[in-house]
Amino acid sequence: MKLTQPVSIGNLKLKNRMVMAPMGVDLGNYDERTRAYFLARAKGGVGMIFCNTLATPEIEGMCPSSLLDADSFQDFKNMTEKAHSYDCKVCVQIHPGNGRITTPPPGRKKPIGASAVPWMDPRVICEEITRDEIGIIENGFRRTAQYAKKAGADAIEIHAYGGYLTDQFLTKRWNIRTDEYGGDLTGRMRFLTDLIRIVKTDLGEDFPLIVKYTPCHYLPEEEGYRGMEEGLEIARRLEALGVHALHVDAGCHDNWYMAMPPVYQQEQVKQLRSARTVRKVVGIPVISHGRLGNISKAEYALNHGDLDIVAIGRGLLADPELPNKLADHETEKIRPCISCNEGCIARVCVGQSVQCAVNPCAGLEGIHDLKPALNPKRVLVVGAGPAGCTAAITAAQAGHKVELWEKRERIGGNVLAASRPNFKADMANLLSYYQNELTRLQVPVKFCMEADKEAVDAFKPDAVIWAAGSRPIVPGSIEGIHGDNVCTAIDALLNNALLGENIAVIGGGLVGLETAVDLTQKGKKVTVVEMALKLLPEPVFMQNMMMIMDLMQKYQVPSQVSTKLLKIEPDGIVVQKKSGEEKIPCDTVVLAMGFRPDDSVYKEIARDYKTIKAGDCVSARKVFNAVHEAYDAVSEL
Incomplete structure (x- = not known):
């Protein structure tokens, strides 16, 4: 398989084409727990691990990335040496900052950004980061890069994607500066260009350097988001600057689910579309990611020229041994990621450390390992x-x-x-x-x-x-709920029930919306009825919520909120709305009212x-x- 074949990034040779994607995991600054987490994946057979590392906490405070400094240097060095013993390379991804996508940093009343542009709440305008603060970030970046090389790291990756701080400098929508860091593409690239020059000057021209960036945000260019044409020009310029590989992402926080596609994204992800396009205009390796813990999808992408190196993130949370099991021809033993995002990014976003829905030991390696039973029962x-x-x-x-x-x-x-x-x-x-x-x-x-x-x-x-x-839940108090024209969402999804053509789904939670989209795709006319003020009244992680709502819009599934089911009749349902009682005609009523x-x-x-x-x-x-x-x-x- 191509996945198991070696590949080179500049003068750095990887034993296979599988690398552990950089993920902000909020574990610690290369302490014992953090080292165990990374080393489990190194031992599991990847060609390289990406360690997400903050350039400096001086401007924004700490974030889910680790910190490589004088205090953590020896621990990181020990981890790197151990990774090398597994024939696994180590790349330090240096993260300059979050900028406008987070809340105000400590000591500030407003969020910061590349420019004074609207925050996520458009009523709030970000504080423009100053030249002095840019200098502080660059010094922290330099310090981190130097520590990384001294500790034996094999490569540096610059974090410049997804609407984070570096991408804010790169993007017209978020960069309206009038100094040398704004204006045309050359100005908007200056912050990134300076970081590249730091690596070239301090670590050497040949030290393997990767830039992770977003060639296309897949949002309207007329609103200032990046389109593919400018993204390809950035790729050409990065190659000309001596970057040894490009790590291609897609989207930003305004369409956030593209970054870590939920289970709803079954077809080829936008990262691969972007990677394939970028690969046509550069001669350096292209790395990409997005549901590539699925072996068949990853192998297809490699064989069809979409990319050169597969980055796996959530798939390695689910099973750190994925590459070894593949190499040993035991793919049936791979514990699959279900792309629910609940154990990983959803936890990190609320200040908890990374875990995994299907792997109870993820992020707890060495702490939560299974112990043999002393007295088998x-x-x-x-x-x-x-x-x-x-x-x-x-x-x-x-x-x-x-x-x-x-x-x-x-x-x-x-x-x-x-x-x-x-x-x-x-x-x-x-x-x-x-x-x-x-x-x-x-x-x-x-x-x-x-x-x-x-x-x-x-x-x-x-x-x-x-x-x-x-x-x-089937509330027995509702008249007609046990009728022949009523079934549960479970039975509808399992094809156990006889369904009509016009269907009312009762309940606008996640199960109700998934059922509604599924039935609509099958040609049914569906209306969702929800008693609460809005669809998805129970908390749903943002990325998953964004995509299921996009699917509802894509398939034009109508819904009625603030609408209470009163009675089920053979030819429809009677509901209570603010305006009074109303009858909604339907052949079948599908109950998604919880469990x-x-x-x-x-x-x-x-x-x-x-x-x-x-x-x-x-x-x-x-x-x-x-x-x-x-x-x-x-x-x-």
Whole structure:
């Protein structure tokens, strides 16, 4: 495979074409935990790790990037030496700053930016960063680069993408300066050009240098965003300045989901479209990323000339051993990323350290590792959704004797339905992984098995992990709700129900909107009805929210908010609006009104057996909660 072939960046040779993408993970300044996190991926077989490092906290304070300074130098050096022992190179990505995309820095009343342009709240105008402050950032950049080389780092990458500070200097929309750092492209590139010259002067012309930048924001050029024509000119100029590789991104915080495409982005991501275009005008290697933990997509991109090097971020959070498993021809063992963004970027954005929905040890390497059972137990796991599968697999790995019971005819729980829309098809990879691991570990799985007290007594477990999941809420107080023209979103997604052509989806949460888009794609006429003041009334991570709302707009799915379901009739629904009662005609009513825990016999079981709950049977939430609670439950045994 091309993924496993060597490649060079300038005079730097990588053993394969897979690198760990730079991610702000908010772990620490190369302390023991941070080193363990990076080294797990180095040991896992990537050709190079990108370490996201802040140039200086002097202007904006700290951010999720680490800091490479006199205090952390020796720790970073030790990490670099250990990475090299795994034949893994180390690249320090130096991050000059966030600028206008964050809240005001410490000691300031307003956010800063390349220019005095509107903040995310357009009523607030950013403070223009001064020349003196530019000098402070450049000195911090220089200091970091020098420490990196002295510690044995193999390359430097300049962070210049995605609407962050360097990209703000590069972009007309955010740079209206009248000094030498503004104006035409040459002026707007000056900040980046100065950083390149620092590396060339202090580290040497041949020291491998990469620039990560955004050739196209995929937003209106007339509004000042960058279009591809200017992006290609930047690429040519960067190559002429002696940059050894380009790391291509797409979008910015105004269409943020492009940066870390959610599961809804099944087709080729915009990063690859940009990378392919850039690669045609430069002679240096092009790196890109975006859902490339999917081996088939990554290999296709390499073979079709989209890029030269594959950067994998979330895929290596999910499974640090991905490259080694690929090299060993054991891809069925790769734990797949589901692109939910809940464990990684969503946590970092609220000041928490990086974790992963499907890998409970991500960001906790060496702290949360699974320990062998000192006294193996006979363990019964009830429910084969993500929580139950994780519990059964983890318990078997720890050495317990495990059996898994599932009341339906297959594993998956509610994820089975969630993975049915074509824009969420990659979620099914997680269920395939669970099935492969259950088979490999020889865990007995009994399907169509009800976990009543009699059956559990016959099994005689030492412990029970109750992961029975949740059931759709069907309010019995609503007239007509048990009619033949009513079904749950789960049954609609699983194709269990007979659906008409005109459908009312009751509930404008995430499940309701995903169901509405899926049914619309299948040719149905759908209206979403939500009782709250807006769609998605429950918190949804911003990137995921942006994209599902874009899908609603793309497929022109109508919705009615502040609208309460009163009654279901054979030919429609009666709703209460501010203006009074109204009838909405429809053939089928699909209920997406939430879920309630399935703990119908839990208390009876728990009276006689050590029983630990995990997942939606505690409360209906996300895969992240289910997986982590299941892993913790096994740790308690």
